[in-house]
Structures are given as structure tokens and as C-alpha cells.
Amino acid sequence: MQPIAPAPPRTAAPSFSAPNASVPRLRKASVACRECKRTKARCQFSDGAAACDRCTKRHLSCTFDLDEDMRRKSAHKRKIGKLEAERNDLLQLVQTLQDSSDAKAMQLLDLIRTKAPLSELKLYMDHNISPPERETTPPLAVYNQTSTDDLVSHLISLWMTWSHPYYSWIDRELFLRDAQAGKPNSQFCSPFLVNCILAEACFHSDLPEVYADQNDPESKGVHFYEEARRLYETIEDRRDLPSIQGCGVLFVCMAAMGKDHIGWWYLGQVRKMAEAFTNKHPPPSEASTESHAVDTTLWDIYNLTATASISLMKNLAIDRPNRPHFPCAHRTDDPWVPYPRQINPIQSHIPCVLNSFTALSEINVHANRMVLASGLEPPLHQLVRTLKDVQRRLEDWKNKLPPCLTLDNTTVPRSLSLQ
Known part of the structure; x- marks a missing residue:
């Protein structure tokens, strides 16, 4: 809504009219104001x-809903479309x-x-740069038919950079x-898993293509x-494995x-799937x-289940896996770069994060079961004892x-998440 101030009071007109005075021409508004509507x-x-004739005569506030002005909306959509086309051309450049x-x-x-104008640059790229020089991981497109190869590759890269290193349940290679x-x-990929990753990766991007409806921010x-x-x-x-990960x-x-309620349901599926998978596939x-x-x-x-259980105050954490655990290893062959920014690579510290995260999860599971597992509210003295124990372990x-x-040596975002 855009309020328009009422016209100032008009002074009384003289009792005569100028011989050549013209009557003001009235034109119909493209959309009626709220009062006329x-x-x-x-x-x-x-x-x-600045105000309609009727509101001016009655000294009313003349207010319009600009969203209902179809001519303005059409012009606005055309402008957005033009800007998006120019933006895509610049990204291609x-x-x-x-x-x-x-x-x-x-x-x-x-x-x-x-x-040269942007249109000429685009023409040059389309006719003089061979397609293989512009392609990026096109095989991913077989898993999703709703988007372009470039967008899919971009979103996968974002997810691998910002989400994967913390919950590293997917082996990147x-x-x-x-x-x-x-x-x-x-064995390690499926259309379901890829679309799950693309859905989450959209929250790392502001590209217009990450919105199902570009007019709906939700x-x-x-x-x-x-x-x-x-x-x-x-x-x-x-x-x-891909179904559990997805x-x-x-x-x-x-x-x-x-x-959260839908997410909790999916977390329940994760727990059931993980337990069934573990029973069927013991360690080799x-x-x-x-x-x-x-x-x-x-x-x-x-x-994941430990963090979700303590955060949502529900008891759903799975048992500690009977699987090998890997010591921290400062690998120089696994660098991290904050894509899409290009800076010098740094160590990813993913194994270190995994081990420390697991140790923290054990504390979360213990606290969750002490407080929530019975379904009854524990007595005060038991809560105090549990709190002291959790503080000591933390x-x-x-x-x-x-x-x-440590906080003084933080170099990657997941270490901040642990802190």
C-alpha cells in the first residue's frame, strides 16, 4: 500500500470565471483507490x-494498492525479466x-x-566458444530434469562446500x-539423494532459479x-546408503x-533405515x-540424531555405532575453498571435526536419555546431578x-559450529 496525502484545502473560488479558463481534464485511474473501490x-x-478527483473534493486520504495495478506489475515483470537475462549473460561471460x-x-x-555491448559478447560466446569449454559435470543432469546442468553443478558445489564438511555422511569422491x-x-548416489542435496543447497544461494516461484520468497x-x-x-x-543419507x-x-514436524518424521526414517542397514551389513x-x-x-x-534429539528435546538418538573410528589426521590432500569465492586453499580438518563432533554427541545422548528417555519429568535433585555431570563432561x-x-585457531566454519 502506498498512502497518498490528501490534497490541501482549497481556497474559495471568486464568483466569476476567466473567459478563456479551461476545465481540468479528468482521466480514469488505471486502478481505483481504496475509497472509490x-x-x-x-x-x-x-x-x-496526486489524489483522485473524488477524494480531493471530500478531503479524504487517497490510498492505492499498487500490487493490483496490472500495468505496473507487467512493466515490473518485464524489467525483472530483462535484468535476469542480463545477469545470466554476465554469469555466462x-x-x-x-x-x-x-x-x-x-x-x-x-x-x-x-x-562491445553485452549482446555482442553473448553472440561471440555462442558462436566462437565450443560447448565442451563451457560444460560442467553434465552427467548430474540425469538425476534432475527441472534445472540446467550449470545450476545443478553450482548447487552441488555449494552443498559440498558449506553443508557436507559438518555432516560428512556422504563420501564426496x-x-x-x-x-x-x-x-x-x-551404490553411493541416487536421484533421490541428489534432489535432497539440491533442495538444501538452495539455502546457500540467492540465484533466482533456486525459487520454485520467483515471486514467493518462501x-x-x-x-x-x-x-x-x-x-x-x-x-x-x-x-x-543413498536413501539413508537423503x-x-x-x-x-x-x-x-x-x-520441524516433517523433519522429525524424516529423522525417524533415518533411524529405522540405519538400524536395518547395520544389521544387514556388519563391518567387513x-x-x-x-x-x-x-x-x-x-x-x-x-x-545428527544426537544433535536433533537434544535440540528438539525428544528422545530419538540411535545407539553408538559398532564401527571403526578414525583418528584425527591433518591431510594435505583434502583442501577446502569457500566456493564460489576463490582464495588460497586451507586444510579441511574434516576427520578432526568428525571425531570431536562424535565425542560431543555422546554427551548429548547421555543428557537426553537421563532427562527424556523415561517420558516422565525427573525429580529436581536428579536434574541437578545430571546438569553437574554434563557440565563436567563438556x-x-x-x-x-x-x-x-580451538577457538583461537579457527580456520574453517565447522570448527565455529562445534564451538
Whole structure:
């Protein structure tokens, strides 16, 4: 609503009219003001007037709902469409400069320096830069038919940068290997899992494509979630790793959407699936890359249910997995860069985070079961004793944090999350 101040009081007109005075011309408003709409009266304006003729004569506040002015909305939508097209052209320009060979990039840069318009730059890119130089992980597109390859690749990269390192239940290399192979329902990737990841990744992006409805700010990621939900109905009884991981991602996604009750339901599915999977797939006699990925998934599902249970004050944490645990290792072959920003890589510290997170989860599970497992409110003296025990264990946990995760040495965002 845009209120328009009432016209100032008019002074009394003289009793005569000038011979050549012209009557002010009235024109119909493109949308009626609130007062004219309420009384179903004709809403007309004098040229240059700030209020309609009827409200001016009655000294009323002339207020309009600009959202109902279809001409203004159409012009606004056309402007947004034009800006989005220009933005996409600029993104294509940046992507082309990043991915092209040095020779092609220099040719494009020379054209930019001639101050060529954006339309000419786009024409040059479309006709002179070969498609292979612009493609990025196209096989991912087989898992989602609602978006472009570039958007899918961008969202996967965002998720791997900002979500994955904390809940690292998905082995990055094995997931990308199976995703790029383009085989649905493989051991470490599935259409369901990919769409779950895309739905959560939308909350790391402000691109217009991450909204199911670009006029609805509440629709971020909804189109990917709807696809994931549809796919879940086809795998509901499946107990494979991608299904467990996907439901875990959906719990986080539902929390971001403010749908805690739906998220809690998905967390229940995670628990049931994880227990069934563990019973069916005991630890192998010899460790492998694949078994390491399974172990990491089960440990981080344990961390997820422990964190959710203590946060939502419900008792749903799973038992501590009977799986190998891996010591902290300062790997130099696993760098982290805050995509899409390009700065010097730093150590990811993912194994360190996993171990410290697991130790914290054990404290959370203990506190949760002491207070909530019985379903009854514990007596005050028991609560006090539990609180003191939890405080002692938390202090001990903090003192045993590896140097790379202490507050003074924080370099990666997940260490801040632990703090």
C-alpha cells in the first residue's frame, strides 16, 4: 500500500470565471483507490494531481494498492525479466573466461576492451566458444530434469562446500564418481539423494532459479524437495546408503524451511533405515574405501540424531555405532575453498571435526536419555546431578579439542559450529 496525502484545502473560488479558463481534464485511474473501490465510484484524476478527483473534493486520504495495478506489475515483470537475462549473460561471460583456453579467453577479453555491448559478447560466446569449454559435470543432469546442468553443478558445489564438511555422511569422491557415471540407483548416489542435496543447497544461494516461484520468497528449494518427496515414495522400503543419507539431508532441509514436524518424521526414517542397514551389513573383515564411507555415514547419522534429539528435546538418538573410528589426521590432500569465492586453499580438518563432533554427541545422548528417555519429568535433585555431570563432561571435551579446532585457531566454519 502506498498512502497518498490528501490534497490541501482549497481556497474559495471568486464568483466569476476567466473567459478563456479551461476545465481540468479528468482521466480514469488505471486502478481505483481504496475509497472509490469501497463505494464502487468512478476513480478519476486531473492531470498532474496526486489524489483522485473524488477524494480531493471530500478531503479524504487517497490510498492505492499498487500490487493490483496490472500495468505496473507487467512493466515490473518485464524489467525483472530483462535484468535476469542480463545477469545470466554476465554469469555466462564469467564462466566462459574461467573455463576457456588462454587463447579464447584473450580473444574475449580483447572484445570486452573494445566496449562491445553485452549482446555482442553473448553472440561471440555462442558462436566462437565450443560447448565442451563451457560444460560442467553434465552427467548430474540425469538425476534432475527441472534445472540446467550449470545450476545443478553450482548447487552441488555449494552443498559440498558449506553443508557436507559438518555432516560428512556422504563420501564426496564416491558420490561424484557414481553421479558422473550417470547410473541411477548406484551404490553411493541416487536421484533421490541428489534432489535432497539440491533442495538444501538452495539455502546457500540467492540465484533466482533456486525459487520454485520467483515471486514467493518462501519457495526456496521447494521444486527440488517436491521431486525428492516423489522419488521417496518409490524407495520407501529401501535400506540402501543413498536413501539413508537423503533422509538425513531432508531433515536438515526441513529445519531450514521451518517444517520441524516433517523433519522429525524424516529423522525417524533415518533411524529405522540405519538400524536395518547395520544389521544387514556388519563391518567387513578388511577395510576399504567403500567400508570407510559406510562407517563415516553411520557415525554422522549418530551425530545428527544426537544433535536433533537434544535440540528438539525428544528422545530419538540411535545407539553408538559398532564401527571403526578414525583418528584425527591433518591431510594435505583434502583442501577446502569457500566456493564460489576463490582464495588460497586451507586444510579441511574434516576427520578432526568428525571425531570431536562424535565425542560431543555422546554427551548429548547421555543428557537426553537421563532427562527424556523415561517420558516422565525427573525429580529436581536428579536434574541437578545430571546438569553437574554434563557440565563436567563438556569442560573435559573442550579441553581435549585438537589444536586445529580451538577457538583461537579457527580456520574453517565447522570448527565455529562445534564451538
